[in-house]
Amino acid sequence: MDPNQDIERLDALIDGERVTMLSRWTRDGLLHSKPMSVLRRDPEGSFWFFIQSAPGDAEDEAQYRQCNLAFSQTDKGRHVSIAGRGRVVRDRELIHSMWTAAAKPWFPEGPDAQDLALLQVVPVHAEYWDGPSNIVSRALAMAASITAGRPIGLGEHGEVDLAPPPRT
Numbered sequence: 231m232d233p234n235q236d237i238e239r240l241d242a243l244i245d246g247e248r249v250t251m252l253s254r255w256t257r258d259g260l261l262h263s264k265p266m267s268v269l270r271r272d273p274e275g276s277f278w279f280f281i282q283s284a285p286g287d288a289e290d291e292a293q294y295r296q297c298n299l300a301f302s303q304t305d306k307g308r309h310v311s312i313a314g315r316g317r318v319v320r321d322r323e324l325i326h327s328m329w330t331a332a333a334k335p336w337f338p339e340g341p342d343a344q345d346l347a348l349l350q351v352v353p354v355h356a357e358y359w360d361g362p363s364n365i366v367s368r369a370l371a372m373a374a375s376i377t378a379g380r381p382i383g384l385g386e387h388g389e390v391d392l393a394p395p396p397r398t
Contacts, residue, residue: 237275239390243310243358244301252279252351253298254316257289263300269328269348275392276352280325280333283318283347291318294349307361314351324348353392360386 253263270278277299283290294316301310322341325348329341337343 237392240275240310240312240353240356240392241271243308243356243360245303245306245308247301247303250277251300251302252349253300254293255296256293267332269330274352276350277312277314278328279349279351280328280337281318281347281349282336282345283349284345285320285347294318294351297351299351299353307359309359311357312351312353313355314353317350317352319348319350321348356390356392358386358388358390360388 248268249265250268251263252266253261256262266279268277269280272278281294297314297316299312299314301308301312303309325346326341328348333346334340337346339346
């Protein structure tokens with residue numbers, strides 16, 4: 231599959247979801263997840279978010295270099311996990327262009343807040359589970375799977391490579 235088809239498949243799986251769980255490494259080496267609103271998805275496939283990040287703090291920026299986005303639509307039986315490379319962007323013009331009033335509770339100073347930055351997440355790999363969309367079908371598939379001792383009718387599972395691995 232070509233990269234454009236991969237991005238289209240990923241878009242179809244996410245189906246316009248605006249909230250994701252963003253996981254990143256903390257300074258003490260733990261994984262931390264929090265819900266985040268997607269500001270934009272650019273044509274190349276990157277996801278953009280507002281984050282709080284102290285200017286000039288290299289450790290702060292390092293926490294986002296490898297991150298994960300998890301989208302879940304339980305009503306559709308669909309779950310998507312995206313491993314990506316994160317980059318903290320402090321371009322004020324770009325921040326202003328993406329500013330929304332919904333960010334004001336977290337950044338009361340507005341788009342010029344010193345600790346406001348953008349996070350660009352470039353997807354590298356995605357894994358998805360796309361099950362039956364109706365609850366009765368999911369229940370019947372689960373009952374059949376339990377009886378048979380193997381998955382039956384629980385949907386499609388797949389992986390999509392979206393970018394080459396980083397150079398070492």
